[in-house]
Amino acid sequence: MSSPQRTEEQRQAPGRIRANDGRANDGRADWPPLPARRVRRPNTWLAPGLAISRGPRWALRAASLVVPFLVWVALSWTGAVDPTFLPSPRATVAAFADMARSGELLTDTLASVRRVLYGFGIALAISVPVGFAMGTWGWALAALEPIIGLVRYWPASAFIPLLIIWLGLGEPSKLAVLVLGVVFFNTLMVADAVRQVPRRLLEASMTLGATPAVLVRKVMLPYALPGIIDAARVNAAAAWNFVVIAELFAATSGLGYRIVRSQRFLLTDRIFAVLIVIGLIGIAMDVLLRLFRDRVGRWAA
Amino acid sequence: MNTEMNTGVTTGLRLAGVAKDFPAGRRATRRVLADIDIAVAPGEFVCVVGASGSGKSTLLDLIAGLKPPTAGTIAWDGEAVTGPGPDRGLVCQTGELFPWRTVAANVAFGLELLPISRAERAARVAWYLEEVGLTGYAGALPGRLSGGQRQRVAIARALACEPHVLLLDEPFGALDVQTKEDMQLFLRNVWQDTGTTVVMVTHDVAEAVFLAQRVLVLAGHPGRVAGEVTVGLPADRDLLTRRTPEFLALRTSIEDLLRHR
Numbered sequence: 001m002s003s004p005q006r007t008e009e010q011r012q013a014p015g016r017i018r019a020n021d022g023r024a025n026d027g028r029a030d031w032p033p034l035p036a037r038r039v040r041r042p043n044t045w046l047a048p049g050l051a052i053s054r055g056p057r058w059a060l061r062a063a064s065l066v067v068p069f070l071v072w073v074a075l076s077w078t079g080a081v082d083p084t085f086l087p088s089p090r091a092t093v094a095a096f097a098d099m100a101r102s103g104e105l106l107t108d109t110l111a112s113v114r115r116v117l118y119g120f121g122i123a124l125a126i127s128v129p130v131g132f133a134m135g136t137w138g139w140a141l142a143a144l145e146p147i148i149g150l151v152r153y154w155p156a157s158a159f160i161p162l163l164i165i166w167l168g169l170g171e172p173s174k175l176a177v178l179v180l181g182v183v184f185f186n187t188l189m190v191a192d193a194v195r196q197v198p199r200r201l202l203e204a205s206m207t208l209g210a211t212p213a214v215l216v217r218k219v220m221l222p223y224a225l226p227g228i229i230d231a232a233r234v235n236a237a238a239a240w241n242f243v244v245i246a247e248l249f250a251a252t253s254g255l256g257y258r259i260v261r262s263q264r265f266l267l268t269d270r271i272f273a274v275l276i277v278i279g280l281i282g283i284a285m286d287v288l289l290r291l292f293r294d295r296v297g298r299w300a301a
Numbered sequence: 302m303n304t305e306m307n308t309g310v311t312t313g314l315r316l317a318g319v320a321k322d323f324p325a326g327r328r329a330t331r332r333v334l335a336d337i338d339i340a341v342a343p344g345e346f347v348c349v350v351g352a353s354g355s356g357k358s359t360l361l362d363l364i365a366g367l368k369p370p371t372a373g374t375i376a377w378d379g380e381a382v383t384g385p386g387p388d389r390g391l392v393c394q395t396g397e398l399f400p401w402r403t404v405a406a407n408v409a410f411g412l413e414l415l416p417i418s419r420a421e422r423a424a425r426v427a428w429y430l431e432e433v434g435l436t437g438y439a440g441a442l443p444g445r446l447s448g449g450q451r452q453r454v455a456i457a458r459a460l461a462c463e464p465h466v467l468l469l470d471e472p473f474g475a476l477d478v479q480t481k482e483d484m485q486l487f488l489r490n491v492w493q494d495t496g497t498t499v500v501m502v503t504h505d506v507a508e509a510v511f512l513a514q515r516v517l518v519l520a521g522h523p524g525r526v527a528g529e530v531t532v533g534l535p536a537d538r539d540l541l542t543r544r545t546p547e548f549l550a551l552r553t554s555i556e557d558l559l560r561h562r
Contacts, residue, residue, distance in 0.1 A: 204397045209414045
């Protein structure tokens, strides 16, 4: 760009124009050299983001499970903690076998899983369309984001007494806790996933003849689907938490109910067995959803 | 400003008195393009060169119908542009393919929206893949392609809709020099094979001279057409064309227009 101060001679010889229009800039002459720096190889354990090698990685992964288990074994074997409070692994396994044999473990597990399937299904049926609309249209986002942003900070568990008053002691109030617990978070996360669709991709699609309906169906939905499944994966874990919480109150079946029952008779070994079952089912759900996501979103990997 | 361009039906692309303002803070606006009068004949290859921020990408967005002009009219064959459509295909610097669709399915996107048979669609897709040299990549996902290959898919995808005009927004700006030269030769061939109209925006003067029949220089704030250079080079250009005195003279005259307005 030409500037007004430039002389006619500089105008004639564009190849010799200096960035500062030829003013002297000499201050650099009396600078001392910068202090010496030592260049070291980064420490593998402390350098952020450096991959660790295979052996140590698997060793640490194994230790992450084995060490807490050994602490548990040591604590109960030495008798440092009263077995009423901390049942031994052996007692826990026995309690597990006991409940499995009587069939109550299977009944309770099925009851909880069924509630998660229904409740989380309802939550998805609401949050995916609403979140998609919020990510697609500015007016939907403006209308819904403030209220959802507020409501999601109300703990679903705090609603249990109110929901029992409103919906009674049966299934509806339990499903409602679960739905309230995940629907708002999932809505906002779905909206976020949809907003990741690049504007330039939408513009390119429009110059290929895409109408708004085509954009939603053939561009935004496929682009956002892996992100939507990721959101569902995170919130499925929350749903699994909420079902157990809902069953702690006024339930007659479910893993949460089994914990409360066991507490009444001080059967901590049974509580431990149930907790382990809850953890294993949670991991199984996570792995399944991750496999599904990797299948759908192969292109994103 | 030439107001007689507003009247009468003319063939090809016609911009008359086009200006574009963008909001700049509260209630203020900043004009990025002013007094743009451009006519492009059907089948012509026109390059628009300008520095970063001269409004050249905005100019393409206006022609594509992605943004409305603040003033003036844009029309093809006398019919005003009111929004984006498949008659004006746009390819931007990053290409923006559908990452979950194979190369062939990317090229097929626009055709899927038309009432044509599956067989005809497949035949057309195959022709364009052959034209851009990617027949062997029909089943590949875009993530596996190089930058140049991706741009060729984007160009094939736009051309498959048989647009009146192909709009290219610095399509080779992110490519290395050798790939860029290959792509320029490729684009000349595609243009000659398909006879499509091309309006391409670039900051690379040598690229503009090599490709275009006519180069428009966009300069200033707001951007105006500071000059126009007709490229009288022969139609069959190759890499040696770049070393001819005629090429250098054209390049120099455009660079002078850019620097001195």
